[in-house]
Amino acid sequence: MYQIKTFNAISPVGLATFTAEYQINQKDAQPDAYLIRSVDLHEHDFPRSLKAIGRCGAGYNNIPLERASEQGIAVFNTPGGNANAVKELVLAMMILANRQVIAAANWTNQVQPGADITLEAAKSQFNGQELLGKRLAVIGLGHVGSLVANAAVNLGMEVIGYDPYLSADAAWQLSREIHRAPSLAAVVDQADFITVHVPKNEETTGMIDQELISQFKPTAVLLNFARHGIVDNQAVIDALNTKRLRWYSTDFSDALIHGHPRVTILPHLGGSTVEAEANCARMAAKAVMTYLTTGNLINSVNLPALQTPFASPERITLIHRNIPNMLGQISSLIAQHQINIENLANRAKADFAYTIVDVSDFANPDQQAALIQELAQIPAVSRVRLIHQPRGGNK
Structure with a gap:
């Protein structure tokens, strides 16, 4: 009998994936595996019984990988499990930025009920633009980036992508209408929207910096629903204040950008759907079960x-x-x-x-x-x- 300990609220759909050979959160049992979401394990003492950690999500910076490897613990993530949820949110934020939906709704809620004439007369101040025909730059064409790019093509946008590490499998998933850029500078050139979908590492931290932002169109909208730190927030604020950037939408709060009138910050909602949480929990459970029962490694991040x-x-x-x-x-x-x-x-x-x-x-x-x-x-x-x-x- 294998023992599974959960942290955070794990989707019941995912937990139901475990077979009768597995017990979930059995009191006083020595766990064979953890199933986690966002809990920070860097200061956590791993019991000797622990053989695997399943992270219900793509990111794993909350897990000390080197120490896990040294203690013989396999760590798994769930790449692509929440990709559709993030894709939908990115598309929604592009529409919100172009149609002034939030500002219009807030203004309307302040007007007395029944003031139809006032509403009709004032609506011109919220005139927006359509996505049709606009250029979207997608930096990173992995699980999320490829979905965003394909969806944007279906909306009638011109899409150009940049990913120097694009795998053959990922390339097959891309629409033929998506153009490939040879560099970061080339992908952002003349883009109306720039969205970033890369993992956070030494190479990508701060990659959207002052130099790159200076090459944006002044009317461009920047979106970061990948990881905190990929975008230099000070460079964003400087660009917004000097009218070198029109809008910034992100899933990651920071004191530097908090409260700015042309910044939209969400509370890390990218993968927060019932379906995404179920998908990720199910994928993590399957990877952990496969490893414990057969020794085979699928979606391991440290092995x-x-x-x-x-x-x-x-x-x-x-x-x-x-x-x-x-x-x-x-x-x-x-x-x-x-x-x-x-x-x-x-x-x-x-x-x-x-x-x-x-x-x-x-x-x-x-x-x-x-x-x-x-x-x-x-x-x-x-x-x-x-x-x-x-x-x-x-x-």
């Missing part, structure tokens, strides 16, 4: 993707440092116990690697325990697990 069918009833998995001679040490110890290797798979990601070894049957439980203990004592090994092939055959 490499690795999936292989069972070649024998017994499987040994190891999380270890990505250093020379690890496979030699592992194979040598297994051979010393006169156990045959039926299949071996190994893959690395940055400083850590993951190895799956399918072995022939052990002679007895003592031999089994001795080998697992010896493998765990290899200095660079973080975690060793012995997994029996699930009922029903290969998975």
Whole structure:
């Protein structure tokens, strides 16, 4: 029986994905896995029993990945699980920026009921523009960016995208009407809207800076529904105040931009739909179950993707440092116990690697325990697990 501990409010739809072999929040149980949303785990002490963390969402900056890897914990996220929700919100904010919907609604609510003549006479001050024919620049064409780009094409917009790391799979998802820009400067040139959809890392932090914003049209609208810190908010305020930018919409609050009349800030609503929360929880649950029961890795953010069918009833998995001679040490110890290797798979990601070894049957439980203990004592090994092939055959 596997024990799952949840943090935050996890969608019941996702929790229902767990089979009868899993218990959720069993009191005093040692958890095999966490299912989390936004809880900050950087100061959290992980119990030795913990083998996996499923993050119900795409971002994972609330998880200490290096420490998780050192303690042999696989971390998973749910890329694309909330992509449609974010796409819809971005489209909504583009419409709001162009049609002055919020300002018009606020003004109307202040007018006495029944003042139809006043309303009709004053509505011209809220004249807006249509999205049809406008140019949209999409920076980052992954799960969310590609959906936004395709939807904008369907709305009759001219769409140009920039993504130097665009995968072949992602490229297949894009409409042929989307133009590809060779640089950031080229993608923002003459754009009426600029929306950013990239992960936050050293390369992307502050990428929308003063220099790039200076190349925008003064009438442009900037949208950031990706991550806080990708846009330099001081540069945004400077551009708004000097009329080098028309509007800024974002999902991330900051004292620098709070209260500005041409900034719309939402309370991180991007993935806050019933459907998105269910999708993400379901994806996280499936990734955690797959890992615990088969050792296969899907959507891991700290370990490499690795999936292989069972070649024998017994499987040994190891999380270890990505250093020379690890496979030699592992194979040598297994051979010393006169156990045959039926299949071996190994893959690395940055400083850590993951190895799956399918072995022939052990002679007895003592031999089994001795080998697992010896493998765990290899200095660079973080975690060793012995997994029996699930009922029903290969998975």
